[in-house]
Amino acid sequence: MDIKATETKTAVGWEWKAPASMVLVQLFITGMILLSKVSIGGGMFIFALLAYRSLFGAAFILPLALIFERGKWREMGWHATGWIFLNAFIGYAVPMSLYYYGLSDTTPTYAVIFLNIIPLVTFILSLVFRMETLQIWSIAGSMKIVAVVLSVGGTMLISLYKGKTLHLWDRIMKHHHEGQQTTEVAGNHLRGTIFLVGSSITLACWYLIQSKVMKVYPYKYWSSMVTCFVGGFQTALVGIILSRDKNTWKLGWDLNLMTIFYSGALATAGKYNLNSWVVAKRGPAYPPMFSPLSVVFTVLLDSIFIGDEITVGSLFGTIVVIVGLYIFLSAKSKEARDK
Template sequence: MDIGAETEKEKAAAGWEWRTPASMVLVQLFITGMILLSKVSIGGGIFIFALLAYRSLFGAVFILPFALISERGKWKEMGWHAMGWIFFNAFIGYAVPMSLYCYGLRETTPSYAVIFVNLIPLATFILSLVFRMETLRIWSAIGSLKIAGVLFSVGGTMLISLYKGKVLHLWDPILKNHPKEQTAEGAGNQLRGTIFLVGSSFAFACWYLIQSKVHKVYPYKYWSSMATCLVGGFQTALVGIILNTEKNAWKLGWNIDLVTILYSGALATAGKYCLNSWAVAKRGPTYPPMFNPLSVVFTILLDSIFIGDEITVGSLLGTTMVLVGLYTFLWAKSKEVPEK
C-alpha cells in the first residue's frame, strides 16, 4: 500500500512538473500574440486609448467569473480605502504604462518593444534600491551576479538601439502592411518610441512596488484584478474622450481591432493572470519571470514571419545579451528567496 501510494504521488508530481512550465510558455505566447496584434491594429489606425479602454473592460468581464467562483461575496469587503488604492493601482499599473507602451510600439517594432517588457524586473530592482526597499551586497557572489545581469541587459538594449549590422533575409513576410524604408524621420520616431518604452518600464516597476500595499488593504486577487481592469478601462476611456470625441474613433467592427481587443482581454489579461497565479502557488513568485525572455524570442520570430520586420545581426546579439543578463539576474534573485 505504501509503495502504491508513493507511486501515485510520484506520478502526480511528474504531472505538475510538466504542466507548470507548459503554462508559463503559454503565457509568453499570449503576450507575444497581444504585442503583434496590437502593432497591426495600431498600424491600421485604431485610436490607442479606445484600444486600451475596450481591452481593459473586456479583461474585467473575463476575470469576473473567476472572482465570483473563487472569492464569492468578497466584493462586499471592498471599502473606500481599498477602492482608493485600486484607483491608484489602475492608474500606475495600467493607464500610464500601457499608454506609453502602445505609443512606443507605434513608433518602433514588436521585436524592439518586447525587450522593454523584459527589462521591468531590472527597473523594479533599481527602484527598490533607490527607495531602500532592497539591499545589495556588492561584494557577495549573488550581488555581483545581479549587477552583471543588469549591466548585460542594459548593454544589450543599447546595442539593439544603436547597432543594426547586416540584415538577415530569412523569409518573406505573410502580412505586408507597412513599408520598410528607413528615413531620418523613422530614426527620430524610434528615439521617441524608446523614450515612451523606457517610461512604460519604469511605470510598471513602480506598480510592482505598490502591489504589496494593495494586497494588504484588499487581499482578494481576483476581485482586485477585476476592479483594477474596470477602473483602468474608465481611466483610459476618460483620457481618450478628452483627446478625441469623434464617434468613428470609438467604433468597433468585425475586423482585426475586435480580435485584438478580445484576445488581449481574454488571453493576455485574464488567461495570463490566472496561469501566473497558479504557477506562483505551485513554484513561488520568482518562477514566472524566469520565462519572460521567451517572449523576446517568440516575438522576434513571429514578427519577422508575419509582419516582416527585419532581423539584423545587431538585434540578435543585443537580444542574446538581454536574455543572458535577465536570466543571470533572475537566477541570482531567486537564490535570495529562502526555501519554504
C-alpha cells in the first residue's frame, strides 16, 4: 500500500513538471529573441553574438557530457566528426546567421513565426526527399495538408496585411521616437523575410542531418557540446573575415553580455536539458505541442517592452499559424498512435 502511494505521489509530482518545463522552454526562446533584437539593434556584431553564444552553450553542456557520458568522447571517430561538423554548419552557423539578420530587418513577433513553421517545412522536405509518405485520403494525411495551407497562409497574412493597429497598452519601456522611425526606415522587410525563410529551410534540413548524426554517434551530450563548439568556431571565423575591428568583439558588463549568457545558459543548455527530460517522460511528440506559446509570449512581450505594434493582420495571422501547427502536431500524434 505504501509502495503504491509512493508511486502515485511520484507520478503526480512530475505530472505538473512536464508542462511547466515546456512553458519555461518557450519563455527561454522568447527572451532570447527579444534580447537578441535589442542587442543587434544597439549595434552588436551578429557574428560575435553567434560565436560567443555558441561557445557559452558548449561550456554549459560540457559538465553534463562529462557526468552522464563519461569517456564516450573516445568513440568520436573521423566519420562522426565529419557529420558533426556538417551538423554545426547546417544546424547553427548558417540558419542562425540568416535568422539574426532576418530578425534585425523585421520584428521579434514576425521572426518567431518562422521558428514555429520549421516542423512543417521539415515535413515538406521529407516528402520531397521521399523520407516520408503522405496518405492524402487518410484522416492524418488530410489534417497535414490543411495544416500546411493554414500555416503558410497565416505567415503570408502576417507579412502582407497589417490592418488596424490595436492599442492594447502604452509602452512600459519607451524608446526615442526618432530612433524607432530610423529603424523602421532602415529595416528591409522583404530582405528580412527572405533571410527568415532561408533560416527555416536550413533548420529543417538540419533535422534530417541530425537523425544521421545520432546513428553514427548516439551520445547526445557530447554531440551537442561539440556541435556548439564547432558552430562557435565557424561563426567566429566568418566574423573575423567580415570584420577585423577588435571593438566588435569586445564584451563589457552590459546587455550584450547578458544576451550571450542568457542565450548560452538558458536558450541553449537549459532548453536542451528540459526538452530531453520531457521527451524521456512524455515522448517526442509532447514538446512541439507547446511551440505556439513562444508566438503568444513574443507578441505580448514585444509589444510591451520593445513597443512594436500589434495589428489586426498580425494577430489574426498568428492565430491561423498556431491553429495550423496544432492540427499538424495532432496529425503526427494520431499517426504515432495508429502504428
